[in-house]
Amino acid sequence: MFCRNQTTRATVARGSALEMEIRRGKFRKSDFLHTSSQDSDIQKKIDHEIRMRDGACKLLAACSQRDQALEAAKSLQTCSTRIMAYMSELQRMKEAQVMQNVPRRSSDAGPMDDRLPCKGKVAISDLRIPLMWKDTEYFKNKGELHRCAVFCLLQLGGEIFDTDMVIVDRTLTDICFDNTIVFSEASPGFELRVELYSCCSEDDYSAGSTPRKLASKLSSSLGRSAGKKLRAAMEPGACSPVSNGGAAPLLLPVPSVPGPKYHLLAHTTLSLSHVQDSFRTHDLTISGNEECSYWLPLYGSMCCRLAAQPHCMTRQMMAGWLKVKQCGGDPKTWTKVYAVLKATSLSCYQRQEDVDANVEPALTIGINKETRIRASEKDPHGKGQNISISNRYGGEEVTHTLNTESREDTHSWMEAFWQHFYDMSQWKQCCDDLMKIELPSPRKPAPVTPKQGSLYHEMVIESSDDLSSTVSDILARRMQELELRSQLGTSPTWMSVFEENSPKSTGFPVRPCTSRLSGHSPHSPHRLPSRSPVSPHRCPQPGLLSSDASLTSDSDSHCSTSPCSHRHDWPEPSSSFSLLSSSPSRLRPRTLSLDAKLSTLRGRGYGGGGAFQCSCQPPSSSLLAPHPASSRSPLSQRSTQTTLSCSSSTSSSSSSNSEGSHSPESSEGGPFSRPSPARRSLRNLRARLDPRNWLQSHV
Amino acid sequence: MSFVPGQPVTAVVQRIEIQKLRQGENLILGFSIGGGIDQDPGQNPFSEDKSDKGIYVTRITPGGPAEVAGLRIGDKIMQVNGWDMTMVTHDQARKKLTKKREDVVRLLITRKSLEEAVKHSKGSHPRQ
Numbered sequence: 153m154f155c156r157n158q159t160t161r162a163t164v165a166r167g168s169a170l171e172m173e174i175r176r177g178k179f180r181k182s183d184f185l186h187t188s189s190q191d192s193d194i195q196k197k198i199d200h201e202i203r204m205r206d207g208a209c210k211l212l213a214a215c216s217q218r219d220q221a222l223e224a225a226k227s228l229q230t231c232s233t234r235i236m237a238y239m240s241e242l243q244r245m246k247e248a249q250v251m252q253n254v255p256r257r258s259s260d261a262g263p264m265d266d267r268l269p270c271k272g273k274v275a276i277s278d279l280r281i282p283l284m285w286k287d288t289e290y291f292k293n294k295g296e297l298h299r300c301a302v303f304c305l306l307q308l309g310g311e312i313f314d315t316d317m318v319i320v321d322r323t324l325t326d327i328c329f330d331n332t333i334v335f336s337e338a339s340p341g342f343e344l345r346v347e348l349y350s351c352c353s354e355d356d357y358s359a360g361s362t363p364r365k366l367a368s369k370l371s372s373s374l375g376r377s378a379g380k381k382l383r384a385a386m387e388p389g390a391c392s393p394v395s396n397g398g399a400a401p402l403l404l405p406v407p408s409v410p411g412p413k414y415h416l417l418a419h420t421t422l423s424l425s426h427v428q429d430s431f432r433t434h435d436l437t438i439s440g441n442e443e444c445s446y447w448l449p450l451y452g453s454m455c456c457r458l459a460a461q462p463h464c465m466t467r468q469m470m471a472g473w474l475k476v477k478q479c480g481g482d483p484k485t486w487t488k489v490y491a492v493l494k495a496t497s498l499s500c501y502q503r504q505e506d507v508d509a510n511v512e513p514a515l516t517i518g519i520n521k522e523t524r525i526r527a528s529e530k531d532p533h534g535k536g537q538n539i540s541i542s543n544r545y546g547g548e549e550v551t552h553t554l555n556t557e558s559r560e561d562t563h564s565w566m567e568a569f570w571q572h573f574y575d576m577s578q579w580k581q582c583c584d585d586l587m588k589i590e591l592p593s594p595r596k597p598a599p600v601t602p603k604q605g606s607l608y609h610e611m612v613i614e615s616s617d618d619l620s621s622t623v624s625d626i627l628a629r630r631m632q633e634l635e636l637r638s639q640l641g642t643s644p645t646w647m648s649v650f651e652e653n654s655p656k657s658t659g660f661p662v663r664p665c666t667s668r669l670s671g672h673s674p675h676s677p678h679r680l681p682s683r684s685p686v687s688p689h690r691c692p693q694p695g696l697l698s699s700d701a702s703l704t705s706d707s708d709s710h711c712s713t714s715p716c717s718h719r720h721d722w723p724e725p726s727s728s729f730s731l732l733s734s735s736p737s738r739l740r741p742r743t744l745s746l747d748a749k750l751s752t753l754r755g756r757g758y759g760g761g762g763a764f765q766c767s768c769q770p771p772s773s774s775l776l777a778p779h780p781a782s783s784r785s786p787l788s789q790r791s792t793q794t795t796l797s798c799s800s801s802t803s804s805s806s807s808s809n810s811e812g813s814h815s816p817e818s819s820e821g822g823p824f825s826r827p828s829p830a831r832r833s834l835r836n837l838r839a840r841l842d843p844r845n846w847l848q849s850h851v
Numbered sequence: 852m853s854f855v856p857g858q859p860v861t862a863v864v865q866r867i868e869i870q871k872l873r874q875g876e877n878l879i880l881g882f883s884i885g886g887g888i889d890q891d892p893g894q895n896p897f898s899e900d901k902s903d904k905g906i907y908v909t910r911i912t913p914g915g916p917a918e919v920a921g922l923r924i925g926d927k928i929m930q931v932n933g934w935d936m937t938m939v940t941h942d943q944a945r946k947k948l949t950k951k952r953e954d955v956v957r958l959l960i961t962r963k964s965l966e967e968a969v970k971h972s973k974g975s976h977p978r979q
Binding site for chain 1: 883884885886891894895896909910941942945949
């Protein structure tokens with residue numbers, strides 16, 4: 153039996169979960185009486201979520217393992233949030249309907265006022281939230297290992313998604329969520345709410361990694377923090393804010409189930425102004441305090457990549473046949489083209505089939521914020537109106553004139569152009585260039601992250617891989633991914649040391665090359681002028697130089713040493729060192745890359761302990777030959793090839809240095825994505841001849 | 852080029868005479884050295900024996916006096932103007948090379964290719 157109301161056909165399907173909930177008194181039936189058939193899909197969604205929630209509750213009650221319980225609690229939280237969102241949307245729709253019934257007395261608004269901007273896709277990815285442990289906790293392993301399970305809930309419009317759950321303890325410096333979440337229909341005024349939920353992952357002490365005897369000893373003697381934790385664990389909701397937000401009068405709170413409960417730890421809201429094609433940092437608002445069991449010491453910010461693809465950039469906004477002529481050309485030469493308005497240009501093809509065939513358009517007219525489009529008066533020569541499009545390219549102005557078949561066509565083209573301009577003005581920076589959004593492929597393998605162990609992190613070997621690639625290649629690729637991931641968080645200053653070909657070398661014109669430390673050689677001052685560069689770029693004052701040198705600041709020293717020492721004197725290194733190819737024994741997987749980097753960092757301290765001069769060459773123009781390769785005798789080649797032998801310790805670290813950084817020139821060939829052997833050997837040599845590691849003097 | 856402590860070192864050497872170039876009020880040779888008994892020999896990319904604490908040429912200014920004279924990167928300097936360079940600190944080596952009153956330095960250098968050249972020549976021209 154359907155429950156019908158006279159005014160509208162409100163149907164609450166019999167036997168639906170919604171009906172059951174109404175029966176249970178959780179929802180009020182009257183709320184649904186005014187729903188029209190439009191809302192039936194929302195109702196279906198609510199239905200679906202209620203079923204999921206029931207399932208999650210049952211699972212939570214049934215499961216015994218902590219990990220499963222946490223996952224189930226996470227789905228419960230997500231479902232509850234979704235239900236609340238759908239209910240509030242339903243509420244809004246009802247209100248809108250009520251408003252519609254009130255007769256409108258406003259005058260007709262102009263066409264611009266009713267114009268709606270196009271929607272778009274918004275994607276958020278690579279979420280990273282840094283943590284700020286006390287150094288005693290992090291390094292000295294003091295205190296019990298407090299573990300929390302965290303996940304993020306992302307809400308935009310009516311879509312709610314959650315990320316995977318991550319277990320966090322004090323051995324982690326950042327919480328990283330690898331998921332890419334794509335919201336399909338977002339308007340430019342969107343608000344993306346990011347919420348971080350966390351739940352303490354330990355109920356009792358024996359659940360952790362403590363051995364049994366120790367656990368019993370600990371539990372029997374409760375210290376201050378331990379007692380606090382136990383008390384907090386026993387009353388899970390004690391320090392959490394009102395979990396349902398108190399905003400839904402329609403909905404009774406989440407059914408209370410035993411088991412882990414997530415609490416809101418931090419939240420932030422992102423909007424169009426935060427959209428950028430690269431990573432950005434945003435502030436988080438943290439709720440909760442140190443006393444809560446679910447507390448994590450957040451640094452207070454969140455790093456992520458928020459990209460948006462408005463539909464005007466990805467879809468064809470308008471297409472049709474036009475006649476085009478360029479201003480300044482013969483008025484009689486109209487070219488008939490099939491024009492497509494998409495993204496920032498109007499592409500004109502000779503045939504309609506060319507559009508799909510990916511053929512280059514015969515003519516492309518740029519349409520951007522600077523373009524001016526005018527509909528001119530009726531052309532005396534032909535029928536229809538002319539539309540002229542003017543762009544400024546460089547200094548000159550180029551105008552194209554379009555002619556359509558009929559007035560209606562002209563009108564619809566102008567309308568399309570106006571809409572396009574409006575969209576671009578609304579989506580702002582998203583319309584400058586198409587931002588890439590990577591859709592998460594379902595078979596993407598999760599990188600091996602032993603620290604963030606969860607049931608669901610497994611190493612997947614894709615069957616789509618080339619069958620000839622060996623397991624070691626796959627492992628190596630995984631290590632590379634892991635490395636890239638770990639590098640996202642490290643400080644850029646010391647990483648840049650290892651980026652040999654980084655553009656930091658342009659920084660050296662500013663940095664003085666010779667850094668003198670600790671006044672070791674008494675005759676240093678008069679030597680400096682010789683070293684002080686003849687080239688106009690660098691500042692030659694000796695006084696400046698001595699004060700500037702500072703080993704501890706990474707950015708200084710790296711700038712002053714490696715680029716200087718290697719810039720001018722090896723302009724053609726490949727010829728000399730091409731034979732310094734790595735022996736096969738060096739092709740080992742870079743498992744120790746991070747450790748190796750740290751060890752060279754330590755080695756750096758050694759090399760710079762004593763006084764040293766940067767071995768930079770004054771680029772006196774008389775000496776600097778543009779093509780010294782030709783002047784190098786063959787003897788040198790032979791000598792270098794044989795005298796340059798690799799030392800095992802430094803070679804491993806430097807090979808990982810030069811390859812660890814994801815330099816743009818690394819070719820995609822091979823599993824390691826190695827650069828060419830010549831470049832690699834050069835980089836190895838440069839790394840090993842780093843004055844920080846090994847003192848060198850210029851004579 | 853490894854040495855046995857207590858035994859004399861033998862090596863195939865080449866004599867190189869470098870005329871210092873005057874630049875302003877400085878005399879430069881146009882190369883860089885690395886190594887020394889006070890330095891870490893493991894960091895030396897040019898040495899065959901990683902415990903060799905000798906002085907090595909790490910860089911040559913292209914077209915400079917050293918290159919013109921025939922010095923090459925990776926050469927090990929055994930003597931400078933008669934002064935021994937196999938057992939000196941880094942700074943002592945530098946001082947011996949940069950004496951203001953000397954216009955020319957005569958180096959005794961050795962490199963692996965020299966030994967090999969001698970070996971090959973011995974092999975191809977057997978002694979009568």
